[in-house]
Amino acid sequence: MNVHGLLLLGILLSSFVTGLVIFFLKEESHRLRTWLNLLGAGVKLILVVALIMGIYRGQTYSFTIEFLPGLPFTLGADANSVLFLTLSTVLWFWTTLYAVGYLEHSLHRSRFFGFFSLCVTATTGIALSANLVTFLTFFELLTVSTYPLVVHRGTKEAMRGGKTYLAYTLTGGAVLLLAVAWLHSLAGPVVFKERGVLQALVSSHPRELQVIFLLFMLGLGVKAAIVPLHGWLPKAMVAPAPVSALLHAVAVVKAGAFGIVRIVYDVYGVETAAQLGVLQPLAIAAGITIVYGSVRALFQDELKKRLAYSTVSQVSYIVLGVAILGPAAAIGGLVHLVHQGLMKITLFFGAGNYAETLGIHRVSEMNGVGRRMPLTTAAFTIAALGMIGVPFLAGAVTKQYLKLGAEQAGDEWVVWVLTASSLLNAAYFLPILWRAWVKPPPDQWPAEHNFGRSETHWLLLLPPLVTAALVIWAGVFANSPFSPLAWVKLIAQREYGP
């Protein structure tokens, strides 16, 4: 532990303390709560920037306190941490703004924002965990803190969705606990390290390591929504829009995907995992998920459900990139962690705006929304085109590297999966865009709210515009030194380089 390590603690506490204080605010103190939220999000952002600058200067950060006998609770910041940390901090900031606007007249706002902050604490904690048991702690905290958000509306349907969510995630958590404990009994405390820490055990315990790897993937795969463990995700769509946005872009599914990255790269190490022969099955599972999710998305009329199945498909791009051997695939997978987050959060912001402003929940109701809400629809369009893989947008960068990686590894079938997925993406997104821009609007929207001259509340409009701009930035400036791609190349080089 060093003094600089307190910065890591500060990053966690900036949202944790905010959350605790917000719990005790009166329901009516709307202004104070909003300022606290923004203060917490802003402080976190500043601290993360300070952290990145420190890392550029060559400073290392670690923070340790005693926890279990012989097993400390440790935070650290390596390249992988920073990737996920930055993503969640930036997106949290914009989602907070969005949520303030979205929930303006809703009940239980103190409870909502309290758990919202805890949820982000958990996500940043996952990013900053330096050993397995710390990771597990935040992973479970995430489960627990998102449940109240999922059931926030308190309707029968919400409660059912919440129950499904918990049944899946808690069971996944138990499997993960078994994997962590078993590995601990074989290898002692497992600290994350580039290229893994288990090389020594490959010859003595190959069978155990394979089974433990499977357990890890099952435990993490629930949150990452790998088929057939994805059943909770479409049901969790009952949550309010900002929650869905966060769940799909950074919090839950990403935590699962990030966990898989950690296990493959920093616990097993790619070479060890390849030696054990566990990567090929993982790649196949990811491939199946990609195609399955896209096909299911095609048949959903409810907009949020369509987006949910799209998430199922897209998150497995990350898993696929990790599971294919080679630096190019790794770059494609890791960069999608960020790219998918940017695109999907924009889409959910858009869906939320349609629902809040016009009462539109279904694709079939979306005729002509482009004329009524041009800015929202423009942001939505950019994100959708990005998902399809149109050049100069974030998604294209991902797909380009994944394809390159597949060719390098000689996995012909992966190229086919990616092509099929792109076609399917186009098939379920383009009709939406066609309806929105080309078809004439109906005489009356299902439930319209008027916001004066603006197409909707400015707090609902600004976040999707910003995230859509980021989608363009990540695509156009992919090769500049300040892009997700540049950072990810650094990670891949450390994992695969000489």
Add this chain to the structure above:
Amino acid sequence: MTSAWAIALLILSPLAAAALAFAFPGRGRGLALGTAAVVGAAIVQLTRAVLAGGVQTHRVGGWGAPLGIDLRADGLALLMLMVTAGIGTAISLYAQGYFRSGHDDEAPHRERYFWPLFLFLWTALNALFLSADIFNLYVTLELLGFAAVTLVALAGKRAALTAALRYLFVSLAASLFYLLGVGLVYGQCATVDLASLAAKAQPGPTLWVALALMTGGLIAKAALFPMHFWLPPAHANAPAPVSALLSALVVKGSFYILLRLWFEAFPALMTPGVAQLFGGLGAAAILWGSVQALLQPRLKLLIAYSTVAQLGYLFLLFPLAAAREGGFVAWSGGLIFLGAHACAKTAMFLTAGNILHAAGHDRIKDLDGITHSLPISAFAFGLAGLSLVGLPPSSGFAGKWLLLNSALAQGQWVWVALILIGSLLAAAYVMRVLSHAFTRVAEPTTPNPIPPVMEWTALALALLSVGLGFASHWVAELLRVGAPVLMGGAAP
């Protein structure tokens, strides 16, 4: 304060307070809080002494074993004393509000008797944990039983009296079995001192019978499956602070004696068969208790059955700690779990008391919307639930983690599976309550007002149960002092 004084104060101060509380009704809360302060200071002093100088022994009147009474404090005893003091303090804060906020005309009357009995129970528990011989343990166990039974009867309702009576019979019969066992042991070994028994005990039919009698009695008192039948009605019908005391502390008194007997006095008799038998009963308790908890219509019954289930975890300590490899890991895990359960379960029963008084009932299906009317209590219940389920970083997790590690290291896969399944079942019954709590109601009813201290006490205990996970490495260090030889502790 020397450690001899500390040991004496641990027994005398709650005893004196009990007498005073009886003589001066209306001063109960002040006396109890005063006791908490004195006991707390004594524990701090004793902990320092134990960590610095090992096991502390105090010979009452200077006689010493085998003639006189020895009082002894090692790591295990101290942990139990701490847990008792923590729960005791919480109850001291909570009980007055509870007895004065209900709709019960008899409440002042009940409160008058509650305080002396509660303080007497505290005395008995402290004396039990400090006892160094099996006869003294009998005496304290008997005192504990009487205090507990009377406290259950305090609720005064018909159901409570029936439950109390049943509890009384079980308790008396169990004590009798235990005493018979003690007699046989004394006849065989000519001593009742825990420390010297290990050397003198020769496994033979007499000792086996003696141990079987004692164990049978203690299992009944500790409500281990299948002897748990008296517990749910007794714990569910008692007043909330009493339910908390019973679930958190009283049943653990008997468990504590079982540990002393099998691991310290008669380790030679701890065959793998015995260890696995205990584990099997614990497993059955976990499964049966959890399933029953899932089926109960009332919150307090659910919590009581959860106690049956969670007690099962404590008995997994036997098969896991009896092994030479990784024994201490399981030993510390089981005992950390004990502390975690005590805090979490107290928090839950206190929450149930809050709900009962605020809403006027504790039917689970009618709990919709309590996060709105009683947010702090609902939050406390949820947090306590985390610890019960064993989610990190709670102390419940720390305990289960250590048990799990020990089971994995020894390749005892049955217990691995059981620990995990038990956690999921616990999650299921905790969620039964919480999913109602989060359901929105069209017209929220205004609850009867209850004193804020009742809600905050429950929350504090729940937070303690979660936060103490970070103290688990310290607790494990403490437990090393005077740990049974079986687990690599130094011989006394």
